[in-house]
Every structure is written in C-alpha cells, then in structure tokens.
Amino acid sequence: MTTQLLATGWRKYGWLTAGAVLGMFALHSEWSIPVAGWLFAICLMRFTRGTGVLAGFGCVFLSSAAATITFLAAANRLDAWPILAGCLAMSLILDLPLLADRLLFRRFNPFLGTLVFPVCRVAAEFLIAVVSPFGTIFGPLATTQSSSLPVLQLASVTGIYGISFLMAWLAPIANLALERRSFRTVTVVYAAVLGVVLLGGGVRLAAAPTADNLVRVAGISPSKAAKERQRQIDNFHTPELRPEQKPVLRKAFAIVNDDLFARTRVEADAGAKIVAWPEAGALVLHDDYADFLTKAGQLASEKHIYLDTGIAVVLDGQPDLRDLAVLVGPDGRVLSTFDKAHPVPGLENFPAGDGIVPVTATPYGRLANVVCYDADFPGTLRTRADIMFVPANDWNGIEHTHSENAVFRAVENGYTVFRQTSNGIAITVDPYGGQLGRTNYFSAPQQTMVAYVPMTGTWTVYGIVGDLFAWLCVAGMLVLTGVAVSRRV
Structure with missing residues (x-):
C-alpha cells in the first residue's frame, strides 16, 4: 500500500470534520441518529491513517471530548464533576482502538487488519462496563440501535457487544475500499456476516411465539400535583436529617405516599394483577418504615395484587438513605427487598x-x-426471570437515552422489562425488544403505564454463556497486539 492511497493534505481534515460531526450523533443521546454510529469511525479512521500517530490521536480525542461535553450539557450534567471527568476518561479509552488500528493494521494481511479496530473497540467497551461505575450508559456503539429489531436480536447471543463489533468492523472494511487495496473477499465476508445477522434476527422475530398467558401490569408514578404539594411543605434537600424536621417531613411524605396508595387501588380495581411504582416513588422515614410496609401489605392483600414498590427510606445518620425495591405479595408479606446496587457516581x-x-x-x-441505574450493568441484570421490574427516576435530558438502554437487557436475557419511572419515559418491552407500553412523564399530566405482559420469558444463548463474546474480543486484542509487536512493519 502506498501513502497516496491515504487521505492527505487538506482532504484528511475534511474526513476529521465529517467524523467529528457524525460523532456528535453517534453518542447515545437525546439526538442520536442510529446510522451515525455506523459511519463516524469510517471518517475518523480515514483521518488517523493519513496523519502522524500522536497528532492524529490528539485531534480525534479533541473531537470526541467536544462531543462528550456537548452530550453532558444537553443532559444537564456538566455540574457533576465526577461524571464529566469519568466521561472524558472513557472518551479517551474509546479512542484508543483508532490508535491501535493506526499502529497495527499494516502488520497484518487485509482480513486480519480489519479485525484490529472492532476487537479493540469491543474490548474497551466491555472493560469500561465491568471496571468503571458507569456501566453501558456511555460509550457502547450498540446502544444507538434499540429501534432496529433485526439487528437487536444479536444481543440474545453476544450481548450488546456483538452489535458494537459489527458496527465497528464497517470502518476498516470501508477504508480498505477507499485505499483501493484488496478488499473484495473481506467485503464479501462482512456482507455475509451482516446478512446472517439480519436474516437470523428476522427469523427470530417471525418465529417468536404468540403469548397466550398475559398479565395486566400497571405502573404508576406520583402525580405532579402531589409532588408539588409535597415540595411546598418540605422538599428535603438538607445535608443531614434533624429531629425537628421529622414531623414536617412525615406530613410532606404522606401526600405523595397517599397518592400512590390511592392510585394503586384505582389500577387494581381496573384489573391490574401487578402494580409497580417508580424509584423512590414513596418517601419514608426509617422510624416509619415497618408501619409503611404493613400498610402496603394490607393494600396488596385487600386487592389481591403483587405490589412492586420503589421506596426511599430516609435514615437518621450516615448514610442518609436506602434506595429500595420491595415486592409485596397478595398475602401481605414482603417477598423480596433489593438495595440499589449501582448508585449514580457523583x-x-x-x-x-x-x-x-x-x-x-x-x-x-x-x-x-x-x-434504575442497575439496568445499565448487563452483569447485574443477567438472571433467569420472566418479568424484570426496573423502578427508575430520570431527569429532563436523558429520558430517551436511559429508557432505551432497558431494551437491550430484555433481549439479552429473554424476559420482559417493565421500567416505571418518574421524570422520564416509562417503557415496557417484551423479550424480543417489542414495545408493549410507553408513557412520557413530561407530556402526561398523570403518568400511568398499563401493559399486558407475557408471563413466560424465553431462553437466550447470552443467558447461558454470558459475556463470552466480549471476553473473546479481549483475548483477540491481546493476541493481535502480541503478534503485531513481534513482527516488523
């Protein structure tokens, strides 16, 4: 290959600009464009392959940092320094696969050379999800594809990482063609793999059984009127609970809690067999927690329903609260209690x-x-269930982004996800990613989501083998790097 086949001079900065612009829309944000996730790396790779190593990597990082800052500004989170620092660090890590491609692609034949970038990209995404406190909320290419149902089915085999691999693989394939190197065989292989994925996804969707046994599930969040009355009494934003606050807080919390109990009765009378609340839907002082559970149990027993409650229990000292999901059965007993496993960093x-x-x-x-945030960690959500409840509480700026992530957990594990949220978009998706229910807190005066949900999930390869594909990419990254280092350019 000659350097004339690479982008040089002013042309390479055109590729950088195009990659930077597409990269803005390739992040999983409120304005993401699914196709941009497939295309942006083509442009950036065209730039890095025709530029000096350090200069090319520096320019790419500056473009991704700008996209990251824009993303956080739109999500109303530039004020949270741990999140800003963490996202910039992740941007740097996610740019390293382009650096690896720049350094290593010449050391392999055309086919193996195309694997460097996708293998390294998946390895980076996976290691961030496993090691960092950010999970898959930022970075994975696949998260922009929640509406592409045939492609989405690949997650049932490889998790989200197979989709990311397929998207990242397109960049070196396209660059082979642009460099007029030997690319026909490699292109045929990629087209065949993509065809199998699309065909297999289509067959899986077409063969999905029609669920005969459905259960009516209702998700309710506190009404805006109740929340406003609670805030007028006491919004509870003091750093430490004082004894003299407790009577006022009880009065404020009772408004929201009574609203939830009243609306639970309405949905139970309408036929719901399961009623779900959002994260921290109910607010309870630790002193009153046992009595609150007794009241919830009495309601569940009276209406003969399963009541899935999201409760913030305010403690007297440090830590200041527990963020709980508590399932109450129709006999009034507490069946399970789960403490939030992944608090939002910062x-x-x-x-x-x-x-x-x-x-x-x-x-x-x-x-x-x-x-809530637990659903952004595939390892936590990998369990055998038929219906996964995700009580959540979002904010304006991430409502689409965060709700869409739940779609992947449903397909990966073969269960229905029922995600009831305050201050965001509540969503119900079946084991194939199909939408069963949806409501938007910001456009609905009272957020209630009712869905008829399959009582039985389905098995998935991912549910059995877990992140095997991602680990194979980590191993592939190490092998390719070792082989490349041992060879002369």
Missing part, C-alpha cells in the same frame, strides 16, 4: 447493595427487581 452517595437480584416465583411468572 450524584448518589449511599452505599451500594450486594447486586444479588431476587427472583420470586408467582402465578404470573418469575418476578425480579433492580433499581
């Missing part, structure tokens, strides 16, 4: 729970519980 300072997801056998299937 925003939530309470200790993490153990991350062991409780699964409860019921006449309506196996019911499981996590809390």
